[in-house]
Every structure is written in structure tokens, then in C-alpha cells.
Amino acid sequence: MTTVENLGSASAPEPLDERIDALVGRLSTEQKAQLLTGRDFWTTWPVDEIGLRPMLMSDGPSGVRGEVWDERDPSLNLPSATALSASWDRAIAKRYGAAAAVEARRKGVDVVLGPTINLHRSPLGGRHFEAFSEDPVLTGDLAASYVAGVQENGVAATPKHYVANDYETDRFTASTEVSDRALRELYLLAFEKAVTEAHAWALMSSYNGINGVTASENDLLETPLNSEWGFDGIVVSDWTGVRSVAAAKASQDVAMPGPNPWWSEGPLLEAVRSGDVPMAAVDRKVHRILTLAARVGALEGFDAVAATPGNVEDGIAFVREAEAEGTVLVRNTGLLPLAGPDDAAAPTRIAVIGHNADQARTQGGGSATVVPSSVVSPLDGIRAAYPAATVEYAIGAVVQEGIAEFPLSTITNPGTGEPGARVAFVRDGQELYVEDRQATALFWFGGDAPTREADRLDITTTYTAQSTGTVRIGIGAAGRSRMWVDDELVLDEDVPYEGDQLGAAFLNPPARSVPVRVTEGQPVAIRIEHDVVQDETLGGVLAYQFGTEPSDDDPAVLIDAAVAAARAADVAVVVVGTNSKVESEGYDRTSLALPGHQDELVAAVVAANPRTVVVVNAGSPVEMPWRDDVAAVLLTWFGGQEYGNALADVLTGAREPGGRLPTTWPVAMADVPVLDVTPVDGRVSYDEGVHIGYRAWLRAGVTPAYPFGHGLGYTNWTIEDVTATPSVRAGGEVVVTAVATNTGDRAGKQVVQVYASRETSSVDRPVRWLVGFAPVRLDAGESTEVSVRVPARAFAHWDGAWAYEPGTVTLHVGTSVVDEVDSVEVDVS
Numbered sequence: 001m002t003t004v005e006n007l008g009s010a011s012a013p014e015p016l017d018e019r020i021d022a023l024v025g026r027l028s029t030e031q032k033a034q035l036l037t038g039r040d041f042w043t044t045w046p047v048d049e050i051g052l053r054p055m056l057m058s059d060g061p062s063g064v065r066g067e068v069w070d071e072r073d074p075s076l077n078l079p080s081a082t083a084l085s086a087s088w089d090r091a092i093a094k095r096y097g098a099a100a101a102v103e104a105r106r107k108g109v110d111v112v113l114g115p116t117i118n119l120h121r122s123p124l125g126g127r128h129f130e131a132f133s134e135d136p137v138l139t140g141d142l143a144a145s146y147v148a149g150v151q152e153n154g155v156a157a158t159p160k161h162y163v164a165n166d167y168e169t170d171r172f173t174a175s176t177e178v179s180d181r182a183l184r185e186l187y188l189l190a191f192e193k194a195v196t197e198a199h200a201w202a203l204m205s206s207y208n209g210i211n212g213v214t215a216s217e218n219d220l221l222e223t224p225l226n227s228e229w230g231f232d233g234i235v236v237s238d239w240t241g242v243r244s245v246a247a248a249k250a251s252q253d254v255a256m257p258g259p260n261p262w263w264s265e266g267p268l269l270e271a272v273r274s275g276d277v278p279m280a281a282v283d284r285k286v287h288r289i290l291t292l293a294a295r296v297g298a299l300e301g302f303d304a305v306a307a308t309p310g311n312v313e314d315g316i317a318f319v320r321e322a323e324a325e326g327t328v329l330v331r332n333t334g335l336l337p338l339a340g341p342d343d344a345a346a347p348t349r350i351a352v353i354g355h356n357a358d359q360a361r362t363q364g365g366g367s368a369t370v371v372p373s374s375v376v377s378p379l380d381g382i383r384a385a386y387p388a389a390t391v392e393y394a395i396g397a398v399v400q401e402g403i404a405e406f407p408l409s410t411i412t413n414p415g416t417g418e419p420g421a422r423v424a425f426v427r428d429g430q431e432l433y434v435e436d437r438q439a440t441a442l443f444w445f446g447g448d449a450p451t452r453e454a455d456r457l458d459i460t461t462t463y464t465a466q467s468t469g470t471v472r473i474g475i476g477a478a479g480r481s482r483m484w485v486d487d488e489l490v491l492d493e494d495v496p497y498e499g500d501q502l503g504a505a506f507l508n509p510p511a512r513s514v515p516v517r518v519t520e521g522q523p524v525a526i527r528i529e530h531d532v533v534q535d536e537t538l539g540g541v542l543a544y545q546f547g548t549e550p551s552d553d554d555p556a557v558l559i560d561a562a563v564a565a566a567r568a569a570d571v572a573v574v575v576v577g578t579n580s581k582v583e584s585e586g587y588d589r590t591s592l593a594l595p596g597h598q599d600e601l602v603a604a605v606v607a608a609n610p611r612t613v614v615v616v617n618a619g620s621p622v623e624m625p626w627r628d629d630v631a632a633v634l635l636t637w638f639g640g641q642e643y644g645n646a647l648a649d650v651l652t653g654a655r656e657p658g659g660r661l662p663t664t665w666p667v668a669m670a671d672v673p674v675l676d677v678t679p680v681d682g683r684v685s686y687d688e689g690v691h692i693g694y695r696a697w698l699r700a701g702v703t704p705a706y707p708f709g710h711g712l713g714y715t716n717w718t719i720e721d722v723t724a725t726p727s728v729r730a731g732g733e734v735v736v737t738a739v740a741t742n743t744g745d746r747a748g749k750q751v752v753q754v755y756a757s758r759e760t761s762s763v764d765r766p767v768r769w770l771v772g773f774a775p776v777r778l779d780a781g782e783s784t785e786v787s788v789r790v791p792a793r794a795f796a797h798w799d800g801a802w803a804y805e806p807g808t809v810t811l812h813v814g815t816s817v818v819d820e821v822d823s824v825e826v827d828v829s
């Protein structure tokens, strides 16, 4: 087996480079050009003569979907990136990457399209849940560990989206206007660490422009990525992100998916033949593609870095552990942990309240979605943790918007008699292809279904209601649909597209539904015809949902029922959260308020039972106007498929809530210092420069609900005896040490955080900035010395080059950006 280093060096030609060059030399111009585009939605082209097989790419980043988006080929659903970053733990990030690599290999995937390492510039960013943090050091350190975890197991990681792609509005066309300094110190820094520390084998360019030049044509792909950081992997475009032949002159290596209107055959070949795109540029790209193939084992005669993953652990158990490690306890007046199930004081009656307690969000929406084989909801997890208790569930408030899937147990495929639905692809009235599906949210995003050939989808199922009443049955899709219930045409509508086509039709489909009277146990036949219209941007992509829409229940009635349940219980657990219309790729958020009547619900439940824990199931910040009135608040992000079990572990104290906030949590949207995500004249101006996240909050002097780095545990700590290397110069490092002691009576976790500040500076500096951190786990009464290594670069600023302003830097050691235990001075020269 070859080591990473042997396959990875970017320096002067060495045997591997020479051997790859020899292969490049055997290819014709046509073969080379072909290699630069995808063969289809997810794979690259093979070249049999040189022993190159196709390489399969797949989303990512919180699990690996594989070539099809299909419940019949499920994937491990890891907690969202925000949960991972809340662990502040490189070791967890590395295991997370390794778990992705194991999934990748199981599904034949060579390249994982993740991690997403854009920054939390604004909490309105639609993909906030998918990115790590508002801080570049936390993001970059965890990203590097994630990448190492994937690649040590022989699979390529693809940090994305390069760069300044921190919002979704007009995402294909908007340009981010950003200073070089902010790019270098913030947005590029996370990528720099992933490349220089973990040697990423691939990277994805973004859709947006940067200072007026679209990412796939931007010089940033060369400098600093290649010329300074020594990147020797491939730059793959975001899907459809290559929009010109000119991008081939830039350091953009592969256009995905294929075919690409500019790079597939015609235009690119002509440009190469005419010399407009130099052959040397093409050769360099091909060289990189073959190097990637050698690394992942797709090129005969070259040993893969690891033919099979070496770091294999139980994925389900890891999801459960990682979610608890990322769960942030932001408030606790002593209610948590609850007495465990074996304790005499264990609750005997528990009220579990909230739509998300039953229909949990375990991941955000968009291309990051994977299809898990099953999900443990908070309700399931609490029931399992307290088998002897009476657990009463009340929805409390409707959170869902749009179409929810029919539960599989309620639908029968008339073709097979099994649970599910029959889905036929039809052309000119003839069935071309049939799928027997066990889901009613259907996506074709690659795979074999004839999505380009079909002109109609015919869907049939029977639905058996679990209770008698009126149910709103409907569809979620843009375009023309007709729906029959028991042979009666109940819906016939051409539903218009809203927003950009990919965002609207695919990620946020408009819903239409009709009320249907149903009787418990009595099946109704549902038949749907949908006219397939080819997507202009992404041919062959198709999404279709059918199921139920929430009915217009009286909010007061739902709240009253929840209050009654809470009043009768020893403890109430209210799970509040967002829904699929709020946090997704493809569009930004417009509000930080919880959807529906959830705020009223919490207030009413707390008034009925002061022993109330509120659990927030959201991938990014939400307003919590009741937060100081409840006994305990847990921020749990999108918890992955073991969400409910992990939550129960934290509630019972079987595990410590290990998380610290990776992003500032505002009181109200109006307080957020950097909020805008909407282009003006096609541009989003990052006028705040290097002051985003907690840096902006400190500068504005506004107090958030919970500061960056904040999080409580179940034990107590002291951090003492802080020391640091007294002086440092460029290229050196400062070692900060402190003695951490668990002074409580149970094992726990603390995260020691180190921030820098400069009292006097000729440069416009952040008030404070994170330079290092270390998670610590200790048994009761134990002490340990913690050391945090801070590279001198952490004290430099960008001024056309990294510049070191001589003088004194203060290092603040503490447990959040504002909770300092001690400080120490370092002389920078």
C-alpha cells in the first residue's frame, strides 16, 4: 500500500508524476478534452487503453447518498455540519470523515462532495446548517480533520464551495464583492487549512462570482490555491457551474455534470485546436484527473492510498455519539440531567410535545440530503429511554409546511401488494419503465430512470387512513398534475414555478392539496399523472412529492391539549424547530422566528409545568423569546438518524451535552450585525470586511442570546495556571497551556478556547479572534494540562502578503468568546 505522502507531493516531478505524464502523452486531444467533463450526472469518463475506470462522485457532506436518491438504497444520515462543528473536536471530525469514506466505498463512490466550508456570515444563509461555523479557524481545523478522515480511507474529499458562497439568493449569478483581506483572513482560510494541512485531493468551485468574475473562471483558482498552497488535486465545478470555454483557461479542471454545453466536444475542442486554450492547460488538468484516479484506485497499475477503508466503526453508534457531542446546553437551572430510568426519582409521566418530536428533522434540505433506512425521533428515543414511564405525546403546534410523505405503513402498491407506490415513466401513453417505491418524496438526480425520455409520470397507490376524518391529500411539484381519488378527478392544475427553477422545482416544490374524507381502515385509491417537463438547467433531473398537507387545525386547541399533557406530567420535553421550507439549499431564510405557533406553545407549556426542557431542532439560529423562562434549553441541530437516542442520552445524563456554539445565537433578527443575503444589482457586498460573526457582535457592542463558544455541561470546571510562549515571529508558534480540573462529581467535557486581541494596532482588527481550542474530557476530580498550539500566522493580517505588526498580542483563555478565565501577553516581532 502506498502512503498519502507518496501520492501527494506537489513538488518537483517524481516517479508518480512522470508515470502520470507518460499516460497523458498516450491520449489524443479528443480523449483529453472528454476527460474534462462528466460522463453523466455523477461519473467521469473511462479510458480503457490506459486502465482508467470511471470515478463516481456523490453528495455529501453529512453522509453519502450514492448514485441514486432512493430509499431502496439507503445511507447513513450523520448529524448536520453545525452539530459536528459544535463538538469543537478534531477527532470527531476525523471519525465523521472516515464514516463518510466507509459509506462511499460501500456505494462505489470515489469522491465525496464535501465538506461544505463556507462561513456562517449571515444566519439567513439557506445552507447554514450544512456549513461549520462563523469562524474560519474552527471551520478550517475541523474541515482539515474531516478531509483527513475521508482520504486516509482511500476516498477523495471535496471541500466546497470555493469561495465566498455564503448565501443562496440568485446563487447562480450573484457576485460577492469582498476585499482581499477578508478573503484571505476569513473565506479562503478554511480552504487553505483543508489544502495545506489535509492535502485535499479535490475542491469544488462555487456558482457565484467573486468580485465580478464567476468562480469557475476566477484567478483565485490558481492563486492562492495552486501557486501558494500547492494544491495538486482537481477543481470540480459546482453542478452546471462551468458556463464558458474560457473557464478552461482558468484552473478549473472538470465540468460537472456532463454533457456540458461548452466543454463537451465542440466548443472546447475547437478552442484547444486553435490554441485559444493552450494544450499545456489541458494536459495539466488531465494530469490531475489521472492523479486523483491513482489515489482512489481508479487507475490500473497504481496502488490506491487505501484500497478499502481502514477506519471502520459502527456508523449508527457514531451518529449517536457525534450528535450528543454537538448538543449545546445553553441554559439549565438544574432540571437536567433528569433522573435516569433506573433511579428511584425517574420521571413516571413524561409529556413529549411538538411536531418535530415526532416528525424530526435529522438533516437539512437540498443536495446534502441522504435517505436513511430509519430515523429515531425524539419521541421514539424518550420512550426507549424510559420504558417504565407513561409518555404522552401532543403535537402542540403544526410546523410542517407543504407536502409530507405518506407514512409507508399507510400506503400499498397496487402492483405488488407491498407497502409503497407504483411509479411508471410513460411516453406517448406507453410505459417505458416502472419503479416500485417505498417513499412518496421522489427524486431522480442521476440513475437509470428514463427521466429525459418520459413525457409523463403515472403514480398509483392506495392509502388507508389510521383515523376517520378529513385529510388534505396532494402533490408537491411544479408543472401540470392531475390526481384522482377513487377514480374521481380531484385536482388538475398547472402549478407555476417559483424562483429559480432548480431551487423551486426541485428543492422547494409548490404544494397543492384537496380535502378528502377518509374512514379508518378503509383504503382509497390514489392515481396521479404528472406531465414531465425537462429542466433547462439540469436535464434529466426530476422531483415529485405526494402525501398530506397539514389540515387547518385550530392552534388554540392543539396548544390546550399540549398544556393538559404537560400539566399531568413530571416533566415536559418540548421539541421546537424549523421545517423543510425554512432551511434548505436553493433559497435563503427570511425570518429567524420559529414557524407556526411554536413560541406560544412553549410559553403555554412552561406556564403549565415549570419542569420543561425545550429542545431546538434547527440547523441554524432561531429566535427564542421564551428562553429565560424555561428550566433548560438544548440546541440539537439536525441530529442525524439517531437523533432521538442521542437526545435521550443527554436528557438522562447517560452522555454529557458536549457542544459549544459554533455560531452566535441572536436574541432577535434585528440585532444581527451582518444579515444581508440579497444581491443588489447582482452583487452582495461584504462591506463588513473581516468583522463577521462574534467579531461583528463585539464590535457593535450588542449582546446576543448566547455568545460564540458558549455551552454548559453537567459538571463544574476550573481553568488555571495559564502560560504562553512569551514571544513569536513569523513561521513560529505559541504554545498556550492551562490546567483544567473537573471539580464536579461526574465525568464531563470542557472546551478550552483561546482568543487573541490587540490593544493598540495600526490595523483595523477584530475586537477578538479565535486562534485555537482544545476539548478536554475528565472524570470527576481529575486535572490535566491542556496545551493549544497557535501558529504565528494567527497574528498576521493580509496586506498584499501576510504581514506581522510588531507589538503585544493578548491571548484570552476561556470558555466562550466573552467568558474569560485568564489572559497572557505574547510579543510578536
Ligand code: BGC
Pocket: 059, 113, 160, 238, 239, 367
Ligand atoms: C450544490 C453542490 C452539490 C451539487 C451536486 C449543487 O447544486 O451546490 O453542493 O454538490 O449540486 O449535487
